[in-house]
Amino acid sequence: MTLFKQIALMLSIFLLVILATVLTLNFQSANKSVQEGLYEDAKNTATSLSLSLGSANGDISMMSTMINANFDSGHYINITLVDVDNITLYTRENESEITDIPKWFLNFVNIEAPTALANVSAGWSQVGILSVQSDTAYSYQQLYSIFKNLLISFAVIATIGLIILNLLLHTILRPLKEVQKQAAAVIRNEFIIQENIPYTKEFKDVVLGMNNMVSKVKAMFDKGNRELKAHKELEYIDQDTQLRNRKYLIDKLPSYLKVDASSEGGVNIIIALSGMIEANEKIGRQNVNRLFIGIANIFKSSAKDIKDNIIARMNGTEFSLLLPDCSGKDALELAKNIQTSCTEIIKSAGLDENEAFVSIGLYKYSYLDTISQLLSHSDNALAQAKFSNENIHIEKAEDAVEVMGKEAWKSIINRAIEKNKFHFLSWSVIDTKAKKLAHHVLSINLTLDENTSYSYAQFMAPAIQSGLSHDIYQNVVNILFKIPNMILRASTYSLRLPHEYLIAPDSYNDMSELLRIHAATLPFKLIIEMPDKLVRQDFIQIKQYIELFRKHDIDIGIFEFIGDSEDYQYLQDLRPVYIKGEGSYFLTQNDQSLSALRLITDSVDISLIAVGVMEMETLEALEEKGIHIVQGRITEMLEV
Amino acid sequence: MFKQRVLVLLSLFFITTALANEPYVDKPLLDRISEKYKIYAKKRFFYLQQTLDSVKDKSDLEKLEAVNNFFNDVRYSSDKKIYNKSDYWATPWEFLGKDRGDCEDYAISKYFALKYLGVEPKKLFFTYARSTKFKAAHMVLTYFETPKSEPLILDNTNRKIFPASQRKDLTPIYNFNGDLLNQIGKEKKSHKKWDQLKLNMQRKKI
Numbered sequence: 001m002t003l004f005k006q007i008a009l010m011l012s013i014f015l016l017v018i019l020a021t022v023l024t025l026n027f028q029s030a031n032k033s034v035q036e037g038l039y040e041d042a043k044n045t046a047t048s049l050s051l052s053l054g055s056a057n058g059d060i061s062m063m064s065t066m067i068n069a070n071f072d073s074g075h076y077i078n079i080t081l082v083d084v085d086n087i088t089l090y091t092r093e094n095e096s097e098i099t100d101i102p103k104w105f106l107n108f109v110n111i112e113a114p115t116a117l118a119n120v121s122a123g124w125s126q127v128g129i130l131s132v133q134s135d136t137a138y139s140y141q142q143l144y145s146i147f148k149n150l151l152i153s154f155a156v157i158a159t160i161g162l163i164i165l166n167l168l169l170h171t172i173l174r175p176l177k178e179v180q181k182q183a184a185a186v187i188r189n190e191f192i193i194q195e196n197i198p199y200t201k202e203f204k205d206v207v208l209g210m211n212n213m214v215s216k217v218k219a220m221f222d223k224g225n226r227e228l229k230a231h232k233e234l235e236y237i238d239q240d241t242q243l244r245n246r247k248y249l250i251d252k253l254p255s256y257l258k259v260d261a262s263s264e265g266g267v268n269i270i271i272a273l274s275g276m277i278e279a280n281e282k283i284g285r286q287n288v289n290r291l292f293i294g295i296a297n298i299f300k301s302s303a304k305d306i307k308d309n310i311i312a313r314m315n316g317t318e319f320s321l322l323l324p325d326c327s328g329k330d331a332l333e334l335a336k337n338i339q340t341s342c343t344e345i346i347k348s349a350g351l352d353e354n355e356a357f358v359s360i361g362l363y364k365y366s367y368l369d370t371i372s373q374l375l376s377h378s379d380n381a382l383a384q385a386k387f388s389n390e391n392i393h394i395e396k397a398e399d400a401v402e403v404m405g406k407e408a409w410k411s412i413i414n415r416a417i418e419k420n421k422f423h424f425l426s427w428s429v430i431d432t433k434a435k436k437l438a439h440h441v442l443s444i445n446l447t448l449d450e451n452t453s454y455s456y457a458q459f460m461a462p463a464i465q466s467g468l469s470h471d472i473y474q475n476v477v478n479i480l481f482k483i484p485n486m487i488l489r490a491s492t493y494s495l496r497l498p499h500e501y502l503i504a505p506d507s508y509n510d511m512s513e514l515l516r517i518h519a520a521t522l523p524f525k526l527i528i529e530m531p532d533k534l535v536r537q538d539f540i541q542i543k544q545y546i547e548l549f550r551k552h553d554i555d556i557g558i559f560e561f562i563g564d565s566e567d568y569q570y571l572q573d574l575r576p577v578y579i580k581g582e583g584s585y586f587l588t589q590n591d592q593s594l595s596a597l598r599l600i601t602d603s604v605d606i607s608l609i610a611v612g613v614m615e616m617e618t619l620e621a622l623e624e625k626g627i628h629i630v631q632g633r634i635t636e637m638l639e640v
Numbered sequence: 641m642f643k644q645r646v647l648v649l650l651s652l653f654f655i656t657t658a659l660a661n662e663p664y665v666d667k668p669l670l671d672r673i674s675e676k677y678k679i680y681a682k683k684r685f686f687y688l689q690q691t692l693d694s695v696k697d698k699s700d701l702e703k704l705e706a707v708n709n710f711f712n713d714v715r716y717s718s719d720k721k722i723y724n725k726s727d728y729w730a731t732p733w734e735f736l737g738k739d740r741g742d743c744e745d746y747a748i749s750k751y752f753a754l755k756y757l758g759v760e761p762k763k764l765f766f767t768y769a770r771s772t773k774f775k776a777a778h779m780v781l782t783y784f785e786t787p788k789s790e791p792l793i794l795d796n797t798n799r800k801i802f803p804a805s806q807r808k809d810l811t812p813i814y815n816f817n818g819d820l821l822n823q824i825g826k827e828k829k830s831h832k833k834w835d836q837l838k839l840n841m842q843r844k845k846i
Contacts, residue, residue: 047814050814051813051814054813054814084787084788085787117820117821117823118816119765119815119816119817119820121812121814121815123804123812124767124782124790124791124804124805124812125788125790126765126784126787126788126815129820
């Protein structure tokens with residue numbers, strides 16, 4: 001129960017008790033007053049009537065008439081005249097019943113009408129004693145009316161009192177609400193600084209304390225952000241040409257060489273500049289550096305139309321241009337243009353084109369290649385180029401023997417989508433430090449029948465090539481929410497949603513509808529993983545997803561993180577529960593970079609998870625770097 | 641057993657004797673009166689006690705005579721002069737302490753003195769009457785031997801006690817019996833002046 005409710009309840013009870021007490025006291029006072037009034041009436045009547053009776057000189061008929069006149073005109077239950085020997089001379093009694101007052105009220109309120117006595121004399125002689133008792137019916141009516149009015153007043157005052165109390169409490173506790181919001185924001189790792197400092201001292205101290213704490217955490221995050229950006233520049237950028245470096249290419253290649261890569265392959269061009277040592281001597285180091293910048297600009301302008309390209313300086317004289325989805329023919333054309341442009345710029349630098357020249361090796365890679373395959377084939381192509389007359393050589397990967405053609409795959413996948421033939425598999429993600437399961441990662445396979453089953457690695461590449469990735473995930477997400485029983489209950493599962501699915505126009509609405517209907521009944525905790533690159537680039541669209549997921553208590557994770565962002569503010573805005581990066585990425589980071597990344601992630605409570613960990617040695621190396629949560633084949637060997 | 645009976649009888653005798661000897665005005669009250677109204681007042685109360693003691697075992701008539709004579713020696717004065725109030729019913733201690741009062745004060749003091757002497761309160765009535773001689777409202781104390789007998793009038797304007805039939809100068813208007821009013825109960829108001837007087841008596845107002 002909130003503090004507001006507790007105080008409101010306490011004060012409301014207090015107010016109602018006070019009002020009830022006042023009501024009771026008022027009613028008791030009214031009751032007493034009415035009873036006193038009854039006696040006063042009786043007493044006055046007794047005195048005045050006894051005076052009148054005195055003038056009758058003992059004539060009973062006269063006295064009876066006088067008593068009748070009084071009895072009939074007033075509210076009396078009894079008037080009796082007894083003589084000096086206590087013998088009744090005359091009496092009148094009212095036997096009417098009280099009809100217009102509820103029975104419960106008559107039982108609840110007890111009114112006693114006291115009897116007033118007066119001596120009656122005629123001259124000096126005593127006639128007797130007159131007793132008068134007032135009728136309680138009229139008093140009951142009066143009291144009942146008072147009771148009703150008191151109840152109405154009570155209800156009105158209580159209502160007004162409670163409204164005022166509510167308004168007052170809201171006003172007084174408004175700063176507390178703000179403090180609560182700020183505290184909730186801190187829990188969500190949001191950095192909110194409270195601008196309105198409350199007047200109340202206790203609240204003021206709390207707000208100032210929270211502001212101070214939030215400022216420190218924010219400063220910590222900002223420091224990490226700045227440091228990571230600085231390290232990123234040193235780590236991934238070639239300082240002379242401002243191109244990417246070899247490390248960047250190596251860290252980035254896993255996202256190009258994977259079964260569910262968005263591109264099935266392309267061309268990697270390796271360009272080597274010969275004669276640069278001589279050029280240094282001839283035109284000086286500064287001019288050579290300018291030459292390198294000019295050549296880098298040629299690379300950039302040549303590859304600018306190719307999406308997701310990577311241009312990296314591999315070493316002092318070698319460059320690499322990774323061109324996804326580029327055909328061999330186009331790449332060759334591009335290479336020739338580069339060669340021509342480079343020759344021109346070399347000449348314009350005052351160098352001999354026979355001494356200083358570029359050799360270009362092209363390797364047509366496939367997503368199935370490993371990094372080392374890609375690099376060795378590229379080097380091989382360059383070696384061949386250096387010995388060829390044109391200084392250009394293209395080498396192709398050996399075509400994998402396709403078991404099935406594209407059309408066959410397309411047909412199988414379409415059938416699987418139509419008949420919900422995708423099934424979930426799960427892999428463990430283990431926290432080796434806490435020795436516990438962090439969560440399960442969901443993967444899918446395609447099972448057509450008992451004997452025909454395809455793994456994710458088998459069907460995903462042809463699916464992407466056929467443009468069916470979005471349809472598969474649409475189907476999978478549907479199955480996940482509509483038929484979640486296949487998965488173990490009461491645990492945490494993560495599902496990767498690829499770039500193709502997330503950016504499709506209808507995905508958001510589909511997801512929104514699914515969550516609206518099924519999120520509340522999902523029997524497990526769900527984490528949706530999104531690619532780091534998409535999160536950074538399409539943040540506005542991603543923000544919609546994030547708000548949707550948060551609304552339905554679904555956490556967010558980031559995968560394929562290599563820390564090549566210009567700014568890490570998005571991590572603070574997105575606040576994922578974890579970041580997944582290749583184990584090799586974490587291992588190749590220097591201590592400063594990793595420490596800066598840790599500063600950022602710790603300040604907003606983000607876990608770092610290394611994926612693709614296969615060997616125990618890799619795990620040990622990761623643990624030395626402080627990465628304890630791992631995913632990959634190694635988890636099969638770990639006990640939790 | 642016999643000894644026990646003797647003891648109980650002796651105890652009863654001493655209690656009765658002690659009660660019988662209880663003065664009309666107790667000592668602490670007498671000291672207060674003495675302090676407030678000085679030595680002469682104390683003497684007046686001493687003479688009152690002497691008077692009351694002298695008729696303690698006499699008939700009602702003798703008690704009436706003694707009490708009436710004693711109090712009729714007090715000087716008459718209006719409430720306005722004494723208390724600066726238009727009408728005030730003084731306690732017997734105020735009346736004798738100040739040694740003055742009006743007609744109600746005489747009747748009240750006579751009533752309580754007679755009650756002290758054991759005259760039945762139901763026989764004593766406060767009677768509002770009109771004095772034809774002074775053409776003014778008046779109050780006297782009336783004594784009824786029996787409820788039907790002719791009352792005796794204890795008046796301060798006429799020092800002697802006369803039967804009502806001989807007091808042609810008085811026209812009775814209304815009377816009340818203190819005993820009857822007391823029957824109504826302590827909590828209830830019976831008669832404004834009488835209630836106030838009773839309260840003053842309880843507080844031993846002097």
